[in-house]
Amino acid sequence: MANERVQRRAVSPLQVLREDAVLRGMLDGMLRDMLEGEGALAERVWGPTELTSEIHDVLREVSDRGIDLPQRVDVAAYLEGHLHMVAVVEAATAAAAQRAGPNTRLSLEVYRDPEIDDWHLTLYVRQELRDESLLQMVDEIVEAYTGALGGKSGRLSVTADFRGAR
Amino acid sequence: MLDNDALRLAEFRIDFLRAAIQLLSKREIDPRDLVALLLHADGHTYEEIATVLECSTSTVDRMITRCSQAIADSALLEGY
Numbered sequence A: 001m002a003n004e005r006v007q008r009r010a011v012s013p014l015q016v017l018r019e020d021a022v023l024r025g026m027l028d029g030m031l032r033d034m035l036e037g038e039g040a041l042a043e044r045v046w047g048p049t050e051l052t053s054e055i056h057d058v059l060r061e062v063s064d065r066g067i068d069l070p071q072r073v074d075v076a077a078y079l080e081g082h083l084h085m086v087a088v089v090e091a092a093t094a095a096a097a098q099r100a101g102p103n104t105r106l107s108l109e110v111y112r113d114p115e116i117d118d119w120h121l122t123l124y125v126r127q128e129l130r131d132e133s134l135l136q137m138v139d140e141i142v143e144a145y146t147g148a149l150g151g152k153s154g155r156l157s158v159t160a161d162f163r164g165a166r
Numbered sequence B: 001m002l003d004n005d006a007l008r009l010a011e012f013r014i015d016f017l018r019a020a021i022q023l024l025s026k027r028e029i030d031p032r033d034l035v036a037l038l039l040h041a042d043g044h045t046y047e048e049i050a051t052v053l054e055c056s057t058s059t060v061d062r063m064i065t066r067c068s069q070a071i072a073d074s075a076l077l078e079g080y
Helices: A002-008 A013-019 A021-034 A039-046 A050-064 A072-081 A085-099 A134-149 B004-025 B031-041 B046-053 B057-074
Strands: A104-113 A118-127 A156-161
Touching: A013 A021, A013 B031, A013 B057, A021 A039, A021 B004, A021 B031, A039 B031, A039 B046, A050 A072, A050 A085, A072 A085, A072 A104, A072 A118, A085 A104, A085 A118, A085 A134, A085 A156, A118 A134, A134 A156, B004 B031, B004 B057, B031 B046, B031 B057, B046 B057
Parallel strands: A118 A156
Antiparallel strands: A104 A118
């Protein structure tokens, strides 16, 4: 047994991996699949993929539109799991930014239901001084992106947050 | 047709992969440990790996040691 253990440690896994590029590639592929959901880590290890680039582009657009992204990593993770929602986010945030006046703050966040295993995107519309047109604005934003949903999985809510702009 | 050496190498690779998968599924190692080991085998320094994994170089050292020992204990590396 002791001999076996000594023999087993005679070649270290590190040495094996250094010498065997094929095995390194196999493990690399396995880890990529395993860490796909951890976009930020996967991107740091393997660089941006087409998927993460698309998500980064839309999140940059969201920021450029003046919309807050306090949970950027969570929103990116949600989009990685629901890639078709990228177009929905694009349509909803464009419509929202177009309609929001100086009194309105927009924030794209992930809502997690504490009681059931559910999470989805929420676009909060907040106003310091409540404008009478707030609910109409919410309806118009929803109308603008409903077509992009196309009956696929994934959800985006638009909610008037009456706590006011934060 | 595969010769004996090629077959032995294929078997060895399968053994190595199986050991890694079992250790990951039993949570004896973390995927990040294996990422650190792979990056180091690929020639990256501890400093570079620490940047990628957002941790200290001493943590990288622990990750690589833990992962390397766990695989060495699980796989039949003498066949390599």
